[in-house]
Amino acid sequence: MSRKDEPHDKHNVVAVIFFILGMGTLLPWNFFITAIPYFQYRLTAEEPAVDTSDYGNGTSANRTHSHGDPFNFNNWLTLLAQLPLLLCTLLNSFLYQCIPERVRIVGSMVFILFLFIITAALVKIEMSAQSFFDITMSTVWFINAFCAILQGSLFGLLALFPQKFSSMLLSGQGMAGMFAAIAMLLSMSSGADHRTTALGYFITPCIGTFISITCYLLLYRLDFAKYYLSKTNTQTAKNYEVETNAELLNKEVNGETGGEKKAVLLLKDAEASVVTEEKQKVSICAVLKKIWIMALTLVIGFTVTLSVFPAITANVKSNSENESWQKFFNPVCCFLLFNIMDWVGRSITSYTLWNILPVVLWNIQPGPDCKYLPLLACCRIIFIPLFMLCNIPNHNYLTVVFANDAWFIIFMIVFSMSSGYCISLPMCLAPKKVLPHEGEVTGAIMTFFLALGLSLGAGLSFVLKALL
Numbered sequence: 001m002s003r004k005d006e007p008h009d010k011h012n013v014v015a016v017i018f019f020i021l022g023m024g025t026l027l028p029w030n031f032f033i034t035a036i037p038y039f040q041y042r043l044t045a046e047e048p049a050v051d052t053s054d055y056g057n058g059t060s061a062n063r064t065h066s067h068g069d070p071f072n073f074n075n076w077l078t079l080l081a082q083l084p085l086l087l088c089t090l091l092n093s094f095l096y097q098c099i100p101e102r103v104r105i106v107g108s109m110v111f112i113l114f115l116f117i118i119t120a121a122l123v124k125i126e127m128s129a130q131s132f133f134d135i136t137m138s139t140v141w142f143i144n145a146f147c148a149i150l151q152g153s154l155f156g157l158l159a160l161f162p163q164k165f166s167s168m169l170l171s172g173q174g175m176a177g178m179f180a181a182i183a184m185l186l187s188m189s190s191g192a193d194h195r196t197t198a199l200g201y202f203i204t205p206c207i208g209t210f211i212s213i214t215c216y217l218l219l220y221r222l223d224f225a226k227y228y229l230s231k232t233n234t235q236t237a238k239n240y241e242v243e244t245n246a247e248l249l250n251k252e253v254n255g256e257t258g259g260e261k262k263a264v265l266l267l268k269d270a271e272a273s274v275v276t277e278e279k280q281k282v283s284i285c286a287v288l289k290k291i292w293i294m295a296l297t298l299v300i301g302f303t304v305t306l307s308v309f310p311a312i313t314a315n316v317k318s319n320s321e322n323e324s325w326q327k328f329f330n331p332v333c334c335f336l337l338f339n340i341m342d343w344v345g346r347s348i349t350s351y352t353l354w355n356i357l358p359v360v361l362w363n364i365q366p367g368p369d370c371k372y373l374p375l376l377a378c379c380r381i382i383f384i385p386l387f388m389l390c391n392i393p394n395h396n397y398l399t400v401v402f403a404n405d406a407w408f409i410i411f412m413i414v415f416s417m418s419s420g421y422c423i424s425l426p427m428c429l430a431p432k433k434v435l436p437h438e439g440e441v442t443g444a445i446m447t448f449f450l451a452l453g454l455s456l457g458a459g460l461s462f463v464l465k466a467l468l
Ligand SMILES: O=c1[nH]cnc2c1ncn2[C@@H]1O[C@H](CO)[C@@H](O)[C@H]1O
Pocket: 026, 029, 085, 151, 173, 174, 305, 309, 342, 419, 420, 450, 454
């Protein structure tokens, strides 16, 4: 139900802006992980103590040791990207009181742009492998710290808008990975040398971040966005919603006998909502009690995903003889495929919020209460051994069981789709479990658990790598 004076999102401009902002939040993570072969090439090519007997057929992928990952680069990249995310998500929950949201959002995007420019410039600068590793890791740490502030602030902002806009942001986040993978493929197929390819590749997120900054500034010029951004209007809209609910419920109570109990309960909720809103007090424990199942599902989902992607999966090589296929195998079948299917998985929840898997499998119609959601997320643990037994060179303890490329592709399709699904479902269901005025806190809590899952996964990836 919408108010008569409520403006409309003309041509879905605001929705598109949130989509682009979603992309902006995950450009750094995705552009860094997709460029793993470039970083590995630099670290090996400029390492003076490299053992040249490892070089094999001379492709950059084979010019590395320790599973094609010198310096344990994949694992450090994952950990140093996700740890600041966790810390700064916490920091943001304090910062939001003292630094205005516009400063936080524009400021963090400007720093991200600056750090991407440094990464692009580094492509052309010669230095030792150790210095390159140190500078890259510092860049990764700071770029992801600003990303966390950006992401936390945007989720907070979204609490003022209708739920559709959260789905747009999540969908945009999924698109960032595809964007990075396509940029990588285009620069690789340009036929230019390694350095020029990398330069072209890293200039793309600079442009992407610049577009995100412009879009965010534009948001404040659009009537629809201005309406929701002004807190007074949001408050009025929420009160209006409560009034409308109360009206509807009165009708229900008068007309339908069976609806009475439900109506009284909902009226109590509505009253509670207004009263609490006036006091502006929300109990985090009470919210946690309502959403813990969603939070647990999110943590398990991200832990499983990040434990193998990209730290383990980026090392899987094709066993085909075809050289071009060997070169494109990982960018296409690992990064592009993951991001396409992850996005598909996330988008399923835009069409139907109910988790369709249990409906199809057991004909159960779950609500936001369903207790087996974390169990469903746990089933994905099976992908950890499956990926570890794929075609990774120089296994120490394990052997290659799934040598054929087709196995890796099949595992990747199911793994990434279920990942997107297990992440998006709790993110969309959690706000439905709480009262309207608890929405903002719920967003913050879920963002914290999201970051916790990512960090746990990144930590676990070191253990799994050691077991390879
Ligand atoms: O900061 C983040 N927020 C939300 N999702 C993230 C973040 N970092 C990584 N991923 C998610 O982790 C998976 C592997 O890349 C992808 O689903 C990606 O969207």
